[in-house]
């Protein structure tokens with residue numbers, strides 16, 4: 001089964017003789033018979049290829065249960081601002097709910113949650129925010145009597161262009177619940193001047209063993225010099241998001257170092273070729289950044305995580321995601337919060353910076369609390385050097401890894417999270433990831 005699905009992507013594999021500037025998926029389709037006349041189904045069944053077959057987002061569209069869309073607002077209790085049903089912006093074919101803030105009180109609505117065990121349920125939803133260029137911090141607080149907690153799914157991210165983006169909500173914090181037996185979600189935004197639509201709210205089961213994933217961005221020299229020895233001491237592997245155009249430069253990893261780290265169980269994913277704000281580039285430049293970096297990883301023997309991407313500065317748009325879908329089946333931004341294992345938004349996966357050690361330890365405690373619906377935590381880091389405030393210093397990284405070791409948390413590389421996801425979601429789909 002695995003081999004046969006992998007073959008489908010093998011068919012769309014890159015021919016080495018073609019230059020990157022000539023390659024777009026539409027051209028590839030058009031030229032298919034010229035450039036790839038023979039069936040290649042039997043060759044390289046498990047090798048990742050430059051182009052993926054199918055959009056990974058579609059494969060995970062129907063994760064969990066749809067709990068709400070904009071069809072009926074009968075049970076939406078408006079606390080401030082106003083809401084209306086909208087068909088102006090629909091996500092897939094689902095109507096949306098438009099939330100409008102008032103100048104003083106923002107907007108807040110309360111929606112009852114029935115029929116879910118909130119110790120084992122997380123949430124995801126699609127959002128369209130028609131106010132680009134601003135940082136945006138909506139809240140999704142869940143009153144969860146089963147846990148005796150309010151679960152705070154707060155996120156913060158920048159919208160580069162309007163468009164539907166799907167998000168899996170990660171728990172950012174918890175607080176004790178006052179005496180109530182009602183389960184509901186309060187959806188709110190404290191600012192004004194926002195044009196905000198949401199749809200396809202899904203309840204997502206969370207019931208696997210807790211697992212932690214460590215990532216380093218920017219392929220910096222300190223990742224080898226400082227982080228790698230600390231992590232080895234605790235036998236914790238990591239995924240490095242690599243700026244492929246900088247390898248060998250001063251301050252960056254060398255190819256030899258990358259090979260040594262890979263031999264020790266680390267893996268290397270894409271952080272684009274030159275680390276620009278991807279969402280602000282022209283579409284041709286975006287494609288070149290995304291394609292060339294993956295090609296470099298494949299050409300240099302780093303296949304395992306070559307289909308995974310982190311957007312530099314968390315900058316991406318829906319058009320960036322459309323381009324990414326040609327090459328990547330897992331892409332991460334810079335939202336904050338733990339995530340649950342059943343990701344429904346593989347090209348906008350959230351993660352949490354590990355720079356604040358106290359906060360990291362709190363999130364690890366949340367991960368390990370079996371009354372809280374979280375089974376996955378991703379901690380990401382950048383430079384690990386002395387006097388690096390507000391980023392983590394070597395002692396802080398060591399303290400965090402020692403805590404992970406002490407608590408017996410299972411740590412894996414991120415490609416295993418990705419592989420689990422697609423393997424469990426759809427053995428029948430044509431999409432395939434690096435299937436090893």
Ligand SMILES: [Zn+2]
Pocket residue numbers: 217218271275312313
């Ligand atoms: Zn970066």
